[in-house]
Amino acid sequence: MPNKASPVFAVVGHPNKGKSSIVSTLSHNDNIQISSRSGTTENADHYTVNTQQGSYDLVDTPGFQRPVKVLAWLEQHCSSANERALAVAMFVKDPECQQLFKDEVALLEPIVAGAAILYVVDGSRPYGVEYEAEMEILRWTGQPSMALINPIENSDYIEEWNNALAQYFKSVRVFNPMKAEFEKHIELLQTFTHLNPAWAQTLSEIIQDLQDKRLQQQAFSVSILSQLIDDLCQYEICQKVLTQAQAKTVQPILDRQYKEWMKQREQSAVKKLLDNYAHFQTQVSLEQFDLPPDLFDCDQWFAWGLNKKQLVVAATAAGAVSGAALDAAVAGSSFMLGSIGGGLIGAGSAWFGADKIVDIKIKGLPIGGYQACVGPIKNRNFPYVVIGRFIHLYRQISQLNHANRQNLNISTSDFQDKVESLEKSAQKELNRACERLIKQKPVDNLEAILTPLFSTK
Template identity: 40%
Template sequence: MSAPVFAVVGHPNKGKSSIVATLAQDESVQISSIPGTTAKCRYFPMKVDGEVQYILIDTPGFQRARQVLAWMKARAATAAERAAVVRQFVKTHRNTGKFVDECELLDPLMKGAGILYVIDGSRPYGEEYEAEMEILRWTGQPSIALINMIGHDNYIEEWRAALGQYFRIVRVFNAVTAEFHKRLELLKAFGQLREEWQAPLSRAVKILEEDRRTRRQRSALRVAEMLADMITLNVTKRVSSEEDPRSYELSLTQKYKARLRSLEQKGRRAIEDIYDYHELKSQEREIEVLDEDLFSLDSWNIWGLKRRQLLATGAASGALVGSGVDLAVGGTSFLLGAAVGSMVGGASAWFSYNRISDVKMLGLPLGGTELRVGPARNINFPYVVLGRALYHHAAVTRRTHAQRDILSLDNATETASARSIPEHQRKRLEKVFTRLRNTDDGSFDPALVDHLAGILEGVMEETDRIV
């Protein structure tokens, strides 16, 4: 099956390039508010695993549609002659310096490309559009009209009335805010334009849905790896017995926080790459706020669990630790370990000092001190990291490739935070987090990360559906 080809045409500066960027999922498409940015046709294949599903052509805008139509009308006596006259127009004026934009945009249509006619539904309808719509009708190619909303005003109904007279299908489609399912619905509408397109576009929809699931799986694994690295992270420094270890506390803490920030930023870039956002920009202020919030009281309240959830989770986690004490003494503690563990389950251990000088080997003191910062023992810490990761993932998946603004991550929502995770999933997560927290040397079983990724995939799927 050959891949369907669609030429995106219309008036200058009405969002044609934005439509192409969104449907091709390609951030390399040039988008500008300056009319005439697109001077030549550019072809953008939509590929999944190297296989082309469909091709979009970004075209220049009509410049002198009324003059072009007048030329054509003077040479076409009947409707049967119209397509041939359009072809004659392109052949006559190609490479002459006259009607450059019209020749450029009409050429792919006369080679069989379908028509995606784009208008701005936030601007009033005007008669000047009728000439270019009539020209497109003369080509005889299957066509669909897209009402793209660039501004805030709404003239959709008057546009519908006019467009319906020229195009078989009329759809409202905002290139900047179109959700994934909206894009799939548009592809299905394309299949109605030409019979031979139905099968390849139906197949393309299924492939894109499977591709979306695969990207979510990869994202879940990457977030799981990031979580494991951040939960088990610690930095250490050995000092001699003559030095005061407390004098290194501030510098080592700063190093620990910087490493946490680096791990989180690395995780974010990986998620953005998974969804083909390789040039995504974030404002420095927002990144700094997020970095500071990671260690601030406000961030715990926003991103972590509520107090009731935290107490319940802390008790469960502490009981798991305490049960280990009971087992270690053969049950003779009468489950006292589990009770004590429940009481202290949420304790944080940011600093630990291993006094090597207090340890003797063969009766000889080793000497010196090792200062350690981390890992974070607070049971809410993984949920802070996870909540931020869920929000970032949701923001990326909601984004279209037509958006060229700064990615904003400063609007915390309940649905994309750890608070929205159902209790049964939270319990499964806590079992994994407990095992990671109890890892002393910073290493962990890769199978544990895979298990965590499986849980996160379900959480992400539910979050994507809600947000």
């Protein structure tokens, strides 16, 4: 049962207008059933949003089914305005009504018990008089209320709805549960504070908590990436064998195991990122998430979600290559990796040289026998690829509303813009850090260096 002092909001309306979607997004719960079939929500379900200092409840309700008949019942049982709220209370307790008007009883019960009303309509469908009976019923309850226009497909009828809703509700807002950004969730909660002055204090604390939590989630995302790069850059797999021939045989097996480990490690980081934002149902497609079949082929890295220009820009952020040289390299050559390494920067300091990407060695051991090893990764692009993929996913996951149940892909990346928008000194720091990582040297302040990449601006 909800705490007496904690605010309760009943989300009500016609079937299929996005009530469950709004509850899902505002409660950060991706386990709430959303369906194009109407009548999916059969009972009033309470979802408690717990924060550091407080909590509030959202009640997902079944849609109105027979509002005209319900209003007729209410009118029959009440002759003056001061008894209207009482008539609604009688209605939900009436055994016959409970049978005849199951949905209306379920949706009105929490309101009779003290919940504020969030009335949801679809701004992409025209307004119609058939909504008036349900709005009238809600008015009869006498509870604080607000209308939310959900532009499900478009915003075509928002104005029409605004005019109609203003007749019944003091506060009318547009809110899209699929797309609304975090700031919009907060804005909406802020307007809730006006619904019932008794809840204003609690809601303000909750808003502060949610904003703090958002920053913590960002900081945790940075640390997930920081550990991921560190692990991926360090990883090495070795096997002791007796003869050099055995070492050669074991090499491709190690190679496979190495790649598998790298893949798994990245996937576990993504899982952590999803958990961090309470997305427990979202899938990141495995195919799209595969490492390139041949990790030793630089060209394949583009499949990781960074295009050529992005790779060049990322790796030359400190200004190793001029803009003109960059354009020439990107435009002029499909074999840019090789040509930049050999031609533009000089073979000696090849950024993109098709030289060894991963160390592969077979060593004679002093106690006899041999050791075959794969790793660690040597290519200077590698940390950028890892960062680019992760940031791309971070942006999608941190912005993903819980009503939005689409799966994620990592086929494109806007990493390039992000690196370019960093201050020059930050770029240099990032560059230096990547250089050290690839040499398996520690970077003490890696999280601080990565943090600017996670800013939402």
